[in-house]
Amino acid sequence: MGSSKIKLSIVTENRGKGLEALKILESCGVEAEILTMKKQEIQSDSLEEIALYSARIAYLNIKKPLVVDDSGLFIDSLNGFPGPYSSYVYKKIGVQGILKLMERIEDRRACFKTALAAIIPPLEKVYVGETCGVIADKPRGDMGFGFDPIFIPEGSTRTYAEMSIEEKNRYSHRSKAYQLLLGDLKRLYPHMWRHP
């Protein structure tokens, strides 16, 4: 039985993302590896569509069970900006650009959302995780990546960037999406587990 274990490839351009995912999967006994490669992405307002398309293209290339996640920060008072284009916006205007857009705005509500596309044939499915919270007044912390220094999840007083990976995973949108995937995996592929 042990010989039929599946190893899951976490396809990403962002090592921070990969490490969070690896911790979640490994803590549940799923064998996984980070595969750093450029994703092909479509333009869409839907994270789910973007993630699924990227996963299918990646699968055509590597032909191994894989997951791809696409995530974004949706700020209420900015109509959901930067949303699916968060990593582009981060590269261009950074945390400071978002804080400038939020100047003089009272409503600080925002949600981080992950669409996690898994292709583990015959399973092909997109799992969505969401964590809401508020945009901080200034950046705090130097862990994590992207907009982590300005996002405070509900139930905490600290930003994602002030948390270790383990602590962030207790709150995070990404972690919630992975928990949904893990539920399906346990049911569908019991042989993937090191400790069934």
Place this chain on the structure above:
Amino acid sequence: MGSSKIKLSIVTENRGKGLEALKILESCGVEAEILTMKKQEIQSDSLEEIALYSARIAYLNIKKPLVVDDSGLFIDSLNGFPGPYSSYVYKKIGVQGILKLMERIEDRRACFKTALAAIIPPLEKVYVGETCGVIADKPRGDMGFGFDPIFIPEGSTRTYAEMSIEEKNRYSHRSKAYQLLLGDLKRLYPHMWRHP
């Protein structure tokens, strides 16, 4: 000879874009029509790649000679933001969002750029037009679309949105790309011209 004229489809989601293109083509005697349809777009930092990919997908669907243009506003002091994602950024934070990001910034330089992908078999080519200028302090004018009210092209004191289509076409990035296409068409397909 007249019976072999080509009619060019201008594929776009944005009627304002379509009308500008139609005026340019018709003023040069090229028969054209606007085909309003949702474009399929990839995420890329390259307008050229986005336009070419969209044109190929559209060609698979309609199988007629066509052009697709992808355009963006690149602001120097914002590292080229909003760039290829201008229409998304416009929908989400609008002209006011860009003006807020530009508060307290001295350097107002920006360029509008169009990548115009033409598929007129056997021709498949991307033409690039660029017009530089500055970001205005506040929006002016109600013609045009998108970020036109805050862009003042070099050589003018008025924004794109204060200009008629004909006048905007004398300055515009889009018009420059079309002029390059027209040069090729005259050479390659003399029968396309109503008045050869």
